[in-house]
Each structure stands twice: as C-alpha cells, then as structure tokens.
Amino acid sequence: MRDEPTTEAQDFPAVTAQRLEAIPELDDAVATCRACPRLVAWREETARTKRAAFRDWDYWARPVPGFGPPDARLAIVGLAPAAHGGNRTGRAFTGDPSGDALYAALHDLGLASQPTSARRGDGLELYGVRITMPVHCAPPDNRPTTAERDTCRPWLTRELELLRPSLRAIVVLGGFGWQSLLPVMADGGWRVPRPRPAFGHGSEAIIPSPEGDGDVHLIGCYHPSQRNMFTRTLTPAMLREVLGRGAEVAGLQIG
Template identity: 70%
Template sequence: MDPSGLPDFHGLPDSPVPSGAHDSPSLSALDRRIAGCRACPRLVDWREEVARTKRAAFADWTYWGRPVPGFGPPDARLLIIGLAPAAHGGNRTGRMFTGDRSGDVLYEALYDVGLASQPTSTHSGDGLELHGVRITSPVHCAPPANKPTPAERDTCRPWLIQELRLLRPTVRAALVLGAFGWQAALPAFAEAGWTVPRPRPAFAHGTRVTLPATDGGDDLHLFGCFHVSQRNTFTGKLTPAMLREVLRTAAEAAGAPTRK
C-alpha cells in the first residue's frame, strides 16, 4: 500500500516562472501556484529524478517531486523559515520538514511548547495541526547536496514575499533557522513591508531584531536559531532544550499559544 498521503491539489497547473507581479489572493492559492513552479531547471531535474529513483527505504512511496508549499494556518502569528525541502523528506511527502530527521527534531519541539498537535510528522494526511505557527522556506524545491545556488534563492524569493504579505494581518514574529535562510529572508521582509536595519543584522543563534513596519502597522520580531540539521543536532550545537527555548521566546513575542 502506498503510504504517501500526498497533498490534494486537483488539476494542479504547471507554471514556468514564479510571478512577482501578480499577487495570489490567498495562501491556499499561493500554495497551489508554488507547487506548480518550474522556474529553476536544475532543481526541477533533481527533484523529479529523486522522485523517480527514490530511496530503497521508501520504494513503496509515491514521491511528491514538486516544490513544497508552506504549511500551517493562514492566520499564523509566528512564521518559521528554514532552508529548502529535503530530497527524501519534503520532496517525498509534500510537507515542509516532514519525513526526515530535521523534521523529527523540529516537530517534537513544537509539540513540547504547545505549537503542534502531535510530536511527529510522517506524511501530509497524518492528522498533524499547527497552532498559531506556519512553516515555510526561501527555496521550495529540494536542491542537490542541500545547497541552492544564489540565483535559485533569488528566483524563489517572490514566493516568500507574497507569503509574508498574505500573513501580515496576523504575523508578529519570524524564527529563521540557519544563516542561509536568514540572508535569503531579509530582502523578503523589506519587500513585504518591514524595515531591515543597515547594516543588515548578522545571523546568530538567539539573535533578536525588531523590524519596524513601513506603513505604520505592526512591527515584526525576528529571531535567529541554528538550523535543525543532523550536523547541528548530532553534535550538540543545537540541543532540544535550546530549540524549545527559542521557539517559546518567539511564540511569546508573537502572541502564539504555548505550553508552559
């Protein structure tokens, strides 16, 4: 039996490039457009090759093999920004940080602080719900060696800008996992309506920066956290306690519900 439980996007259209000029009317519409993007030939070839050849442990799965949209409620107060989907994680399941060890660490921590309904995420139909938090990334396709190019990062940025604009009525804080995501997200915050200080704030675990709104709206509280990569979690550079602490701090700044 195929355990995939892939996202249900009936009649999903392919689009050759991401659009920075025509905003999507809703997050659900944006998610559909992201999932149909074919703007970066190297990433398209890689994600589809991985979906064809698979990994032996997942031979009975139907891989998603498309760009992975964000995951979480449209009225989220906290946004978590990673790097890109994993080849046999999000590229397989169709959900951010699902089905790999980085996701195992992240979702367990989200559950521990009260931001997720369960501590594990295995596929898109597993019943997981996020509370007051949405998860996305600056690059939506799985890249070879987990390393998008600067051009691929920049090509994908309009999707993040649109996502931030759609979340502006409710989002009050953003937690960025890793230096790549931090550098990729700062220009998107500026385009979406917040002022990024100059010189740009440097990434560090535990960094907190307030980004004033350019239109008199609500400020955004920006937090940095080491990425939940296996290298960081296996070596103890990022421990579960460190992750829970920064998640709880960011959620409290956002006004998202947490478990004490």
C-alpha cells in the first residue's frame, strides 16, 4: 500500500485534493500545504518580521483557504493572499484595502453580514457567496510563478468540483485569476470554449457544465487593488455593478 503523502511532498496537493469529499475537509487540508518552498519561506519570514502597524499580531502564516458556504451559488476568484492581509489574518481579502472594498460592496448588495472583515472569527458571514483563489499562499511582490500556480491548481479544481451542484456564476477579479481559472475549469470537466474567452471588466462567458446540470456564468472584474481603486480604474460603483450581475445570474437575492 502506498504511504499517505506528507504535506512537504511534491504531489501533496494533487494526490490529496481529489480524495476530499467536502469543502470543510478541503479548507483544513489547504491550510497544511507546504508544497512550494519559496512561498513557505516568504509567508513565514513575513510573519517573523511583520509590519510595524501589526507588530502585536500573531500572523496566520499558512496557506489561506477559501471562505464562504459550501453550497454557494456565486464564487469570487481572486489572485493570492496579501503578505500582511490574508497571510496575517487567515482569511482571504481580509485586513487590506482590497478586502475593504470587496466586503463593503458585498454588504451593500446584502451578500455579507457586515461591511468589514478584520480576522477569522470576527462574525462575518457570506450569503450564497464563496471567495477563493488560484494561489493560496502570499507570494513575494504579489507574483506567484507559473510552477507555483500549477502546483496549487488541484485545490481550486477540487473546490469547484465540490461546489458544482450549486455553483451558477463566478466573478473573477483580475486577469491573472481569469487566466488561471479557465484551465482549472477544463480540468474539472467544464466545456471551456475555444478560443478561450478573453478577460475584460464586465466581460461574460457561459461555461457549460460536464453533465449539462447547470452551466456557469463567468464574469470578469478589475481587481480591487489599492492602485486600481486609487486611480479609479475600478470604482466602488463598478465593483458593486459586477458583483450584482454575478448575484443576479446566480439567482441570489440582492438588496
């Protein structure tokens, strides 16, 4: 009998992810991953050195799992955790300007219980929405390598497979997330069109499901990065509009 893979093993995500039968199990397994040495070193070094404003924090310093209900109808796919955001708090889009913009927009639409997110366990709930990402560790300069993205891919592939019975729409934040998501959907059996849909703010594409039991509506959105929000490449109104469109096609009530 083959031994169970260790979290340091090169095949840990690929072997382990497909064995998991529920979203909570997947989230627990993601948080143990040590498959990418550069990312492990960076996230742990960031936790040791910290930022002056957060010197009293005990950083999460592990891979950040997805957040939201296991029967979500709408998924939001970002890039990766921020070094002093998700890597500090343990929750995606929490503790940085991107998260401030995202959760405020979700709350305005009635899809989040509160407009801010400070840390895991702060009482925030999402309604019908799950937030995830193609890379679960904070990368140096916010730039994961292609190899790191591909190593992490099985987590997102399995997450979307487990969400498939309910999932009807995905809002993708940024071009990296869009380019990373399409191969993941193809791996999961979705019939991704050829040529592959191009990313753009407000761009939309229908991705037929493997069994024809519920297609997924893909919607592009500029990433709510501090730079994009400061330059008004993306405004709060633009973000609400795209998220509202995602909720609409997913069949979620907003208000």
